[in-house]
Amino acid sequence: MLSLEKYWENTQILEVNRQQPRAYYIPYADAVSAKTGKRSRSPFYRTLNGGWKFTYYSSVHNITESFYETNYDASGWDDLLVPSCWQTEGYDQLHYTNVNYPIPCDPPFVPDENPAGLYVRDFRIEDSWNGKQIYTMFEGVNSCFYVWVNGKFVGYSQGSRIPAEFDVSPFVQLGLNRMAVMVLKWCDGTYLEDQDLWRFSGIFRDVYLLGRDPAHVRDCFIKPELSGDYSEGHLRCELDTTGPISLQAELRDAEGNLCANGHVEANGQAELTLSLQEPVLWNAEKPYLYELYLSDGQEILHFPVGFRTVSVENGIFTINGQAIKLKGVNRHDSHPDLGQTIPLNHMIQDLMLMKRHNVNTVRTSHYPNDPRFLELCDRFGFYVVDESDLECHGLAVSGDFHQLTRDPSWEKAFVDRVERMVERDKNHASVIMWSLGNESGYGPNHIAMAKWAQKRDDTRLVHYEGAAERYLGDTDTEDLDIESEMYPSLAHVEEYGADESRSKPLFLCEYSHAMGNGPGDLKEYWDLFYKYPKLMGGCVWEWNDHGIRTQTSAGTEYFGYGGDFGDQPNDGNFCIDGLVSPDRIPHTGLLELKQIIAPVRIEAEDLKAGKLRVTNLYDFSTLSHLSFAWKLEADGDMIEQGVLETVEAGPQQSSIVIVPIKHKQGEGRNFLTVTVRLKEAAAWAETGYEIAFAQFEIGKESAGSAQNPAWMEEIRQRPMHIREEENLVTVEGPDFCHVFDKVKGTFVRLSKQGVDMIHPPLAFSIWRAPTDNDRNIKHRWMEEGYHRAGMKVYTCSIRKQTEHVLEIVTEFSLGGYMKHPVLKGQAVWRVDGSGEVGIAAKIKVREGLPFLPRFGLQLTMPKGNEEVEYFGYGPHESYIDKRHSTRMGKYLLRVDDMFEPYVMPQENGSRYGTEWASVTNDLGMGLLFTGSQPFSLNVSHYLPEDLDQAAHLHELTKRNETVVHLDYKMSGIGSNSCGPELLEKYRLDEKEFEFSLQLRPVFKEDE
Template identity: 30%
Template sequence: MKYILIFKECSMSPLFLSHAVWRHPEATSLNRLPMTSLPLSFPTLKEALSDALGGPEKRDLSSHPYHRNLGGTWDFLLYDNPLDVDADVLDEQSSLPWNPIIVPGSWSVQGFDKPHYTNVVMPFENDPPHPPEANPTGVYRTTFTLDDHWNGRRTILEIGGAESYVELYLNGAFIGMSKDTRLEARFDLTGYIREGINTLVLIVVRYSDGSYIEDQDQWWFGGIHRDVTLTSLPQETLSDIKATPTLDETLTEGVIEIRTSGNQVIDALDVRLYSDEGNLIGQAVLNAEEGAVVGSLKLSSPKLWSSEAPNLYYLGISTLDEHRVIPIGFRTVEIRRGSLLINRKRVLIKGVNRHEHDERTAKTIGIGSMVRDIRLMKQHNFNAVRTSHYPNDRRWYELCDRYGLYVIDEANIESHANYDTLCRDESYAAAFLDRVQRMVLRDYHHPCIIGWSLGNEAGYGQNHDACAAWIRRYDPLRVIHYEGAVRPEWGQGAHTLESLKRGAPATDLVCPMYPPLALIEEWDRTTDMDRDPRPLIMAEYSHAMGNSNGSLSDYWDLIRSSRSIQGGFIWDWVDQGVLVDDEGRPVGFRNVEGHAPKRWRYGGDFGDRPTDYDFCLNGIVFPDRSLKPVMSECLKVQQPIRVRSDNPSGGRFTIINEHDFTTTKNIALACSICNECSIEEYTFEVDLPLLQPGERVEIRLGELQESRVRAMMRSNTTFISFAFTLKESTPWAEKGHVIALEQFALSTISKSVYTHTPAYPTRRTDDSLFVETILYKASIDREGFLASLHFEDRPPLLASPLKPNLHRVPTQNDGLKTFIHLEGVEEFSFYHEKKAMKPWLEHSLDDPVLILEELKIRHNQVKTIHRIGTRTGLNLGSVGQTFTFTLEEVFLHAVFDLSDALEDYPSVGYRCSVTKQEEPVSWFGRGPEENYPDRKSGSLIASYEKTVEELFVPYIVPQDCGVRTDTTRLGLEGAKIEGILPFSFSIHPYDPKELWEKRYADRLIPDTVDHLSLHAAVRGVGTATCGPDTLDRYRVPSGIYQMRLRLS
């Protein structure tokens, strides 16, 4: 109470700001209205229903008589500290040097102050609850005039989101204040409105005591980032309503329990239920009982809501003067013996974590961007999203309701830098509970929300238990999620079998972050589901930093075969890159022409210190929502249709419909057969039987018995591919969109080294050995490497000798080059521990010592043996090469014998530069997108072609990229390279040193030649920036490796 008393005593002060409430966590708000779940009121029920049916995509409130969006250009001043703000900001006649600013829109992308990125550390000295002395404070000013029909009614101002403390003034009078950056704050302006022009001033303090529990892995931007609106309400109005759809045990009878809440003065409600087509299907008049209106509506055989079939109903709520429509859905959420059940079905959670981020406008997200996100998620078989790590814009939930995504709604609580303390700190107890309660109250009616999250990386203490207890009382029909509860008691230590058994009061899900496969497999095998019925759904997994997401298929193989591992949420959706102009300034709302590649910047690029640099680049899509190669892997491992066969060549296949609630009515199937020799794929359509959810059917493909196909199978290794596509368009994808892929080898034919007429060395000098036939010229240099190869009527292949290579440029998972200068700094030790690239750099694997120990010429063969070493003196083993020359071709057989001097190697194979490729590169192997040994299930084997530029992936931080695995034919302008044994390759316009030395893709300078790598084996990408390293089976340990290539 002491803060309330102080506020009352000081309410006549010109600026309430002078009382420094932003550093008192007990004070969460003043004069802020209670949170409400109610949508906007309309003058008629018809208008309210039309708005609800159209949804946020079609919403146009410009002609609404009682709603005003104050967005646009406001006046703005930025001060260094809140206590520096002059009371003259309230003086409408003052001559202060106001600047224009767009609202909503963070000020740090509009030329004021700077963006600041951190992951764990606070952006200022860590001393809770005190914010820093240097604390940018923005003053916003605008004016408005109200229409006469607003007179005699209540005028409500809503601030959609302001970072991180806001107080407001109207016509010079203090109205109130609020904390919590990610939830609306509503204030009643009625007693302060005047006729004519009204002047509204909002003062936003960038950092507050609330910042210590908003320490998420994201940018600190500052300012107003969501809409500011005015709404006019009758004097007697609904405060809130709680409408709860429930189902009986058979899921065939529905009831909507309705209760008003708050200080109600409403005697009765007219309640109507509409179908998704707007037809009236139920109606009742509910009367007040003991201060609340209570009642129900019944509905027989309701259509159930799910991510696959997001069936909505529309609940009309009318009083004498107000009409609102709430979209609702009938569905159940429960946990039974190790399974999360949606409508009594065990649904696999194919989720992703999503920050609100726009490359230009920061935390201000347009409806078009939201829709694009949802469509891309659905197109790649995601069915769930976690609002990491705060409540999102209200419209996001409306869209998830309509399109069908399960949502874990997360409270705006993260105290990562103070992990163990604030969750146990009584002074923050009110803030914890306030944030959780207001989230639940606001979002209660959305059927998409299946669970509430108590926050992220904020330890586990009594403040969490209080929040969970309140949720269980208010909303027992959803689950509670909180990862911190299944960590060890103190510190953010690694998850263990014991810790995964903790935390039942605060989480209904066992929801670890980045758990090793072995750990969760053991948990699944050993946990007694009768004693602990909680399923395991990973809060975060498969960290997507740069070229990443190795072993997604391994996780999903385990998920599908487990008892109670039910999926998880990939970290995360979008790279949080900030688009800048030529001078390195955030583009913001300016119409700046694009640059290819785009100039995206990350932590530290705006002088922001301390920072976690590029750790904000964790998305499976780029900041502009262009796709990263991993998206094809996501589609594959999460696909809802699967095909199995024990004998593919026999033509028998089992098709399984893994949809939980929908049939295959809208799915078409086409097959294609190809091999390395086929000029065109043989394609045919298959009549797919109608399969119910979970049903399977065996089909037999008679086409495999055709003579053409049998001939293909005898001639070369041949593959059959299945593509399942949409017959008709859906809200989230167009007709023909591929939802599932599968591939099988129909035959496996070993390639032989054909014996052609031998070609003998024609000339030898001190420096080289030359071979010349009517079809090509080749040379081997004095060091024993293939130095030149020029086929008739083609450009020369090699621009540098083809040399053995044990290196590839490190990915961000191998180690963060942007953090190298911080090695030894305790706060950043996490980024350096056990990183694969450390010995690569220490021993300069990019510049090996290759010592020729033997060179023999016998007939048409040249044999060499090289010792491979490092400049630090390590013996890495040897490579033996055999070059066989014929009249038409050159054969290379290389045998690498790698020592155990290194635990594992980045690669083993060859590297060279080749003449610039003017034509597309073709290959037969996995594609079309980049793929690696531990991320290739979504890349089918077929014939492809792309330009060298298209083969390069412009990860914001340059790194190894563009590998294509399981290749047996590579077509370059200078030669065709065939693998007697499959190999992997990449070809780039950039020198590997350029990729390593540059920090931004847009600053890469193409070389005058292209750079080719051929791999007998290449290390998988793993997820080691924040998660398990590459699994052993995808590494390159010591041992014998072979390459057998034919160049023609």
């Protein structure tokens, strides 16, 4: 084995020769270059990103050669791009696990077979750096690493997602140099990095050199302070220098105007204060940034500065004294091709998508992000909960969740992680809270972290969910500024909000699990957040699916998840739990979130008079940047439209507006829709981008009235010919022929003008392909045989037969082997002279059963039925608890348009509240469906069984036939993959109910 000190299992050695942590910055030579933030424009910066020589060892013990020597021949090694995760480049094992450690739980020890990656890079030091103090910075290396330069040992560091800086001045020379790095997959720090993610290794963030003047600003803590009435701003700069310097400071506004300047002679610790009157405040809605330039000798440091306060006042969370609701998401670093190596444009794409969907907060779950991410949050306007790289979730499996935080020998490692995060990120206006990590128990080491953070920075709050009272009861949380919880019940949230004795605001750092088709409980949370001032909002879990782009042996591309790469242990598709797909295509859950957290609320005040109440839910902005347009539709057809005059309402204020409707309402269903859009383009969206909408029904006629015109009554009276042959009843009219099978208790043929509309027979259905949020309840469903429930016909007889009406009554049950029937029912089938088939069912569900996934009629239509027209909620999927982002209207789609491509196939694409629908071929020949009450519609090229049996999209085989579900009800989606159980009001838990529906063969173009 290579001869070196074994630091990776010593909890007291976290680094060797690593520099003290400091604020993130790059020194520049002039202010113009500094303001661009383009690091390559600095003569004092030299990237080491790019091509490195690389070789991989399955165990560090297999390394015998002194690869770090200057004359070592690495020409035969592979070429590897840095930064990168070596698993995404074909080395080692792609591995996803959530809670479980991927190694035996034996802290601080790790397996002897510890994989290692060796890196070698030659670089040059130009003459212009002669006399400079030269540092190398590693922004992120997983999990620990050793560094050599020109054959000499430089240092060691661990802590994967926080920077490590080394002074290499004693080791480098002008001209050619060589750097060698050994990265180990595991170290004792692995026990503190058990986050729910892919386990990546390597130099995965930027590496670079800095050439500094021997005496320079080493660190700067910039503290914007405000007077009580916000009329005065004071910028206190706490400096740490490496020697005597003469420092000039300039503070400029966003337009470049000089606001304040100053000078200080510093040698070591020093302080400088700049003052200005009437400062413009920073907040996420209006992220106004001043520019601070610190100049010394050849160097200029640039810091964007946001003046703002963060505080808790009477149990209420405030920014700049204003109560704020955090409308947040949890975001992992995740790229479908690069793993945890995140390009700058990818970060920008994420933040722009968040802005477009009304998100104002990011929790960096569960580690500090790339420092440039925080610069973007400052500029775009986001509140950031900055989280320490600390999670010990696997200890929960081992039996002692609090083991490490209660062990004094680990205190140094715990505190090191919050210290390095705070020091790096302390100058960012966007950071409003420091988080002590995630799911790591709670004890003295966390308290030590909190005390350190509070002492170092009194301008922000300290958060840690693991100390929640509902987990630990009464414990020492004096140094935590807020109460934080995950996935509490709505009842618990309301109880907390209403409890006047609570002195801390409640933050739901994780709530409403967005896995797969979901989440479905957003509105209920936000009703409570707005109701109680003490509830400060929360962050949905989570932003993006963590799929890895891969291919089948046949070359079909798909997103892989846990277990797809032979990884053990793994947590399957639990990493596919985001609001956007791995390649950042928004799921419908993100559209739902956008509408529910929209910054404008519109409510009916007096619809007959056209009066609406508009509430401005912005915290600091008026509505002057928004336009309001309206339209009135009857049965989906436009009657009138217009634009509202300027809507005026201050932050958190309401106003009454009148929609100037001139025309009379149309017949049928009349809906008024108001859309709220940007008047001018923003950095993240174009002019006219929709921020929110509201829809109201004006008057109401019977559902489906447009599809039951008066002329139908005459057609219903047309004579029919009925004949019975054994178990078959054939009904023929002038242009239709239907066949009912009395043994099967259903129609086996529906046709018009010789065109068959169904195959196989109509059937009742209670099963849906389980969603990810059904993962807990589905086991109870399957125990009761819901997924195998077939129809048993007890009796079937003709109840009424005339020249133009036929009624057949069937007594039946649905059930599977081993179990008593799930339900029993009576179905009355009715056919009239128009060819319309009516079904009226009375259902009784067996007592003691879990709620049903659905109940309704399933039918399969022949190939070619690709056109879907319906009146209901759309245009995208909607469910009883996931429909606020949809609006009532008339929609014309293709069957494939109804499908939502979740990474793991599951129930998708249903349309809640449908009043009528037709499914036809391109000539308009097909079936029309109407209900006496709205129904749930699903049209697809897949049976529920197809979706249930496929683990990935590419495993689905698209059927030529069209599968239609017409459901009395579909149970809601919820977020019970990790969140609370589905709310009772969204469950199909009725023990007795009635359901009626009409099916009519149509040639649409003739009607």
